[in-house]
Every structure is written in structure tokens, then in C-alpha cells.
Amino acid sequence: MNVHHLLSDVASESNRIHHSAFRNKIVSAEEAVQHIHAGDTVAISGFASAGTPKAVTPALADRIRRSRASGADFAVNLLTGASVASDTERMLAEVDGISLRMPYQAEPTARRSINAGSMDYVDIHLSHVAQQVWEGYYGHVDIAVVEVSGITETGELIPSASIGNNKTWLDVAEKIILEVNSWVPTAMAGIHDVYYGTALPPHRKPIMLTAVEDRIGQTTFRVDPDKVVAVVETNARDSASGLTPPDAVSQAIASHVLDFFEHEVSRGRLPADSLLPLQSGIGNVANAVLQGLDAGPHKGLTCYSEVIQDGMLHLIKHGTVRFASATSLALSEAGIDELVSNIDFYREHIVLRPQEISNHPEVVRRLGIIAMNGMLEADIYGNVNSTHVMGTKIMNGIGGSGDFARNGYLSMFLSPSTAKGGSISSIVPMVPHVDHTEHDTQVLVTEQGLADLRGLSPRRRSRVVIDKCAHPDYRDALHDYVARAESVADAGHTPHLLGDALSFHQRFLDTGSMRL
């Protein structure tokens, strides 16, 4: 090993490692994964498309594949920030390399394994991951694999394009493999704010963050060099987040959202100039809302969210957005180039934080977040299903939507009113899986319109949801359901016919369409 370390040191390809204790540990990815064993709990960096380890995870998949080919069982528990680069998730899923997955995924191969029951998946709020791992709910964390963009002379780590749970992984893991990625611009250093003040109760203190742009931490991760068992050098682009231009449906949804903001401003419920900090999920609808804001009257907006997508860069460039806080840069190829080419500018308008802070209930409540998240479907009373197609098959996971919806100031859920060419209605009598309860949803939006449920009892909600949000093709069937449910004796506060409540979904399973 000593000989090898010397060789590696000489072979260092970049000038990113400024501390000898780490230079001495440079090895190839293939050598690094020898530290990972079957049954290990492996915590890796990565949040959305940014910051996933680029060399060690493929090498791990390869090792597992070869191990399986030789008849040995080899799988690990995989903990991440959220989704990771989808080729990584796919490679590990294809070799049946993951026995337990937490807390979020968005990749077809892994999704198939989860839905087939061959991969255990635990779908928890992203703000809960750090404390639950600290508490040991997922057992001992054997090893962390964390991408960084450099190592300072004092042995601290400069993060790359996402932070996610990396601080926690470095703290809790028994062993650490670092990937030092020289593709990340050195000028990105300083964009990060890593807060070291969280603790387990009874030792928690107030998190003194009162504005989106506040810095409360340091720009680097701390690490115990003795835990670092390998350092791997890479020079590899982040994978790109796909992006298609907003279509007419997305633009219609966005337009209802923007009208609603003006309505709230006119009632004195939102500050006229800068509204309140915006959170939005990933996707075309979210991008359409951002585009709409860019064309609107507001300047100096702020965002407090999980990911920064291309649209946000435009808004920052135009001054529409003054400051954006997130935990990851989930950009397209073009977005990555835009960021990298103008990093000195963007570093003044963007901060990346641990997801423990980007999604923290204390901060979300205090800042008064306007939470805008996608959904699969909502029912007539405002319960929202974000995760389970037909109640059983998981799509991705709840992610941070509950962190923002539950503690935010305005909780909005957005979706086209239909899916699968109109054969699925996004407004149903009863959702077969609830991720956000009627108590936590205030506004539903489809391209048809916006249902403002604040202050409404269930019987008033059902009318508003159907008339404002349901597709016209499904309104009669929904009104008919309500009429029949309300007509029975003892109909109750929230009228339902249990025999019919899931009939839309059953019909889809039976006929391929929710239509009558």
C-alpha cells in the first residue's frame, strides 16, 4: 500500500488536493471500492443531477456485477441526498446492488425493482434524513463516498455542485472515500454555506437564519482525515437535468399561479414588491412559473428551495430574482455552461446549503415560504397524492414537498388536470394514497384553474376543486359522486361512498381509462 500511495501521489492529475494526508491516499476507483463490502450501508453524495460520485459508483456497480457473476451475493444499503445522477442509480439497480434505498429516487430501473418488492425503499421527508441517520434508524453507516471539488491546505473539503447530506455522511460514516472532481470550477468555492450548528435534542439551538441570503456556516466541510481510506481523482461533468420548453398546459398553470399572486398582493397578503420566498419543485410546470415571473412586474424576488434549475439562472441574470438558496444545482448542459462561464456573478446571488437547512421546518416556517409542488392527483377534498400511481406503484418519492407544504406559508400543488392522453383525471373522488393531507393543502392548480381552499369546509371544497380544477370531461362524474355521497343519510362532514370512492382508479385498472 505504501508503494502504491507514493505512486498515486506522483500521478496526481490535478492541483486540487492541497494537503498531503489526502494526496497520500490517492488510488484508482477500482482500488477504492475494495473498501466497500457486501451488506455495507453506503452513503453517497448527490442531490438531483449534481454531485454524484462519478468514478467510484460505476466501479462499485462493476465490482458487484463481477461478484454476482462468481455466485456471491453482493448488495448494499444506499443512502443519498435525494435522487442521484440517473446513470449511477441505474447501474447499481441493474446489478441488483441495492437492498435498501433511502430517501428518494427517480430512475426507471430502480423504480421497477422497488415496485416489484425486490428493493426496499423508505420514502421519508428530506429534512428528516440527517436526524434519522444520526439516530441510527438505518444502522451503522459503514462508508461514505463524497464528491468534492478540492481539499484545502488545512484539510477541509470544498463542496462540488450539490451539498445534500454530505456534511452528515462525513460526520457519521466509519470510513470515507473522497472523489476530487477537477471539472468543478475552482471559482465555485465560496458559494456554499455549511452549517455545523445542528444537533440532536436536547442540544438544539435556534438556527439564526432570517433571510434567504443569510450565511450562518462555513464554505467547507470538515473531515477527520483518519477516516478517509481513499481519494479518487476525477474530471467529469455533472450529468445534465433534462428540460423541455413549457407547453401550453404548463403555461396555463403558471398563468393561474401568477394571477393568484397578484390577487394576494391586492389583498395585502403578500408584499407587493418581492412577494415571499418561493419554493418550487423540479419540472416543466415549475419552469413555466419561473418564466412567467420573469415577464411579470416583480423584481428582487427570493427563492428558498432545494434545486436551482436553468430558469432560475435567467431570473437571476435579469434581476427578477435577487437571491436563491438551494442545496443543488440541477442544470441542463446549457445551464451548466452558463453557470460555469459566469460563476463570479452567480456566486453573489446563490448559496448552497445542506438539505437539513434548505428544508428545515424551523427555517421554512420563519421565512414564510410559498411552496409550489407538483402532484400526481388530488381528491375533491384537497388530499394530495404525490407518489403512488393508482395507490400502489411508486413514482419517485415525497422528497421535500412535505417539508415545504407542511411548514410553509402558502401551500400550493400543481398538475395538469389529466394524464395519459386524458385517460387519467388528476382530480378524483378519493386519492388512494395521501402524501399531503387536506389540513396541509391550501391551493390546487391545474390548467383549468385555481382552487383556493383556505377557510373552506370539505363540502365547500369539493365544489371549488371540481369546478376550478377538474377537466371538463370528468366534472359531471365528479359532481355526480358528490351528489350521491351527500344524499345518503348521515353523510358526514366529508361525504364519501366507500364502495365508489376508488372507482375512478379501479376503472383505469380494468379498462385503461378513468372515463365512464
Added chain:
Amino acid sequence: MNVHHLLSDVASESNRIHHSAFRNKIVSAEEAVQHIHAGDTVAISGFASAGTPKAVTPALADRIRRSRASGADFAVNLLTGASVASDTERMLAEVDGISLRMPYQAEPTARRSINAGSMDYVDIHLSHVAQQVWEGYYGHVDIAVVEVSGITETGELIPSASIGNNKTWLDVAEKIILEVNSWVPTAMAGIHDVYYGTALPPHRKPIMLTAVEDRIGQTTFRVDPDKVVAVVETNARDSASGLTPPDAVSQAIASHVLDFFEHEVSRGRLPADSLLPLQSGIGNVANAVLQGLDAGPHKGLTCYSEVIQDGMLHLIKHGTVRFASATSLALSEAGIDELVSNIDFYREHIVLRPQEISNHPEVVRRLGIIAMNGMLEADIYGNVNSTHVMGTKIMNGIGGSGDFARNGYLSMFLSPSTAKGGSISSIVPMVPHVDHTEHDTQVLVTEQGLADLRGLSPRRRSRVVIDKCAHPDYRDALHDYVARAESVADAGHTPHLLGDALSFHQRFLDTGSMRL
């Protein structure tokens, strides 16, 4: 009016009003309610059995009754802290005096009106009430009726036995009626901590409360004397919270909870001496847990909850509990006597706060609350129904359970495994109403056992929930459901048969029992 004020002043029966601006406004309850008009939004004091106005609300019910007798329509929107003294709720419901009710109720007459659709009811998290009313989601608050125990020389108000939303009502209401209740011991003054630091975003600051006993506010309410239109003097006991001794089922549930605490201590996940601050709902199960703690090894425990019941007084007296924070004293007759007779002692161990703070997500998260709440039923995947019998008929409301479960450290839901003599199973394939999602429930407890769901995927959860918590009479049917749901092709992450998922409930509606 001037003559009348002079007479009233002379007629003042107590020595509780130390400011002339208020003495000059003393009137009878019948006169006071002339300030309340049909269609008004009326915000009254009261949280559980404590602090409900005792003279003005009956006078209002009487006024509405007479008004209706003369053919006029008369109803108000009624905002409270949570439930209020049940005779008050009943009197107003009996005369159809409430058109909209918010945020919680627990009284049979009102419940019938809500379930019949004749009273609008909005069931929201108790921590959300203040901000939503400030924002105007319930329109203009025309008048507040608030019980206090005295008025100081500087014109501030000494609270009575609950705080609830009183601070907010006094701030937002256009007009105010005060009831000064001389039954409340003067020695109770000082037990309260009224925090005036909350604000609407973007003006929110950290709430600097880091321990259960911290005082961050003042002992009195502020009020604009110009808004006070009437002062009514009373000398009336709080209504008593009923209490029956814990039965064998409650004791068995408590015993599982206590064993779990020791298990967590042994794993190093709870501090061995004082655990973490406890929150528990109202009821016999909660009382049984407290009794069990009183007989156990822990001393110096703390509680951060909504209400203090009789059991808590015993624990404080014995030193088992060092300090308890709440927003209301919901005591039995004997409990009231115990408190009043030893108020100087209890005042050193109890603080009452606004419910905005007792239930605040920021504080709940920071303190690391162990949340123990009752439930109606849970499903095999851990979704919890706290509010709707058979999915349609509301029982009470979500209250603060979501405030604590969603942001707390350990989220536990407790219930006997059956109801109605065994004809209802509290563990079902799918709950027909979700108040707490699978993402927010960690531990389910019945007298049968305790299901620890932390870190488990849905397919693992179903086995644990059935085997640990379901009544033996229902286990086979539940296992059969799981087996059939998992056996279909493409069973999914969370297997369900939509045609059978609500069959337990449908069977109960059809036959009066969930049994096959």
C-alpha cells in the same frame, strides 16, 4: 350609557379591575351581547375545559334563541382556541347559532350539525390558527370575547386558566368584550408567558425558546382599551374535564410505551435520566402513560404539550416531572381544587403559553418532542386517521396532533386495537381518511403491542403492524389482504387491492361489524 356605567362601576363585585377605563365599561352579560350581531365573526377564549367565557356565551345563545323565535336568522362564525367548555358549545349549537366553526370541537350537538352539513367546520392544525386569522382567511374578526382573571393598574390583562389564541383575538378583533372571572385565584398570576414576538413573514424572527421552562414573554395580555366595548364580571368555576381511571387496555398500551422508552434509552437514543419533552393528547390512554411514568425510574421529566390534566399535577408533586409547559389547564373538579389549593407550588413548575407557541413547529422541532397522540385507526402501512369515523363522520378534529407528529422527534399514535365491543378493528387495510401520513408516523401502539416502523419499507411495515398491533380476531383477515395484494402482477411499492381496500369499513356499514 353614562348613567349605566356609573351604576355598574358602583356595582363592581370584585376587586379585580384596577383600571378605571375598564371599570367604567362594566355591564351585564345581556347588555354586552348587544354588541354581537348576526353574521359576525366572534372569537372567544377557551381551550379544552378552561377559560371559556362563562356569562357572555350563554347570553349570546339566549339572544340567538329569542331572535330565532321572532323569525330572524341569527348565527355567527365561531373561532376558539380548541374545544371550549362543552355546555357553551352545546348551547350555541342547539340554537343553530354557529354557521362556521374553527378550529376544533368535541361536543355531540355541534358534531351532529357538522356531520349533517348544517354547520361549516374547518379542521386545521392548531398552530396555524393565529397566522391564518391574521391573514384574513376567516374574514374580519368583528368581536372577541375573552375571559381574564384581572386587569392591572396599567390596563394589561391577567389571563385565566387557558391562553389558547387569546393574544391573537385581542390583537385582531375590532371590538372586545372582557369577562373578569374572580373565581380564578389571584395567585395564578405569573403562571403565564405571553410571547409578543410572532409576526407575519417577512418579519419573523427566531423564537428563542430552547428549554421547556424558558420564559420569553410577559405575564399579561396587552389590549387597546378603546376596543373594549364591555366588561362583564363573573365568579364561576371552569367546567371540569371528565376523567375515568385507566382500564386494563389503557394500562397495557402505556406499558408498551414505557418499555419502548427503556429500549430507546438502552440504544442511546433517549437521554437516560429525563428522556425528551413529552407531549400527549387528552384521554385515558395518555393518563395511563403518565401514571406509568410516575411509577418508573425517571425523575425530572419535562412536558411540552397543549393541556395539563390531573395526572400531570401528581407527577409534578412527586418530582417525576420537573416542568410542564402547556396552553391550558384541563382538570377535573378534584384537579382544579388541587391546583387552586397549591397554586404557589404549581406556579413554579408550570407555564401556560399561547397555542401559537405551545404547538409551534420551530419549537417542537428544536426541543425534540416525543409526540404521543390518540388515533381512531391506522392502516397496515402506517397512515393514521384521527378524525373521521368510517371516513365521513368527524369525531373532533386534528387539533394539535399534526403539529407535534410532523415536527416532533418521535411520533407515536396510540389506540385500543378494537372499538365498539370488538366490531371495529383499529388496524385496517387502508384508512378512508388520512390525518397523518406514513411519512409522519414512526410508532403505533395498541394494547396488543408496539410497532416500530422507523426505517421500514411499506411491505415490511404491514407485517409489523399486523403482528404487533392488530387484535388477534382481525390478524388473519389482514394477512390475507396483504397476501392477495402482494400476489397480483405489478403489486407495487405499497400493495393494495383497490376493490377491497375499504372493505373492512364497508362491511361495518353494511353489517355493523368489520368481522367477516
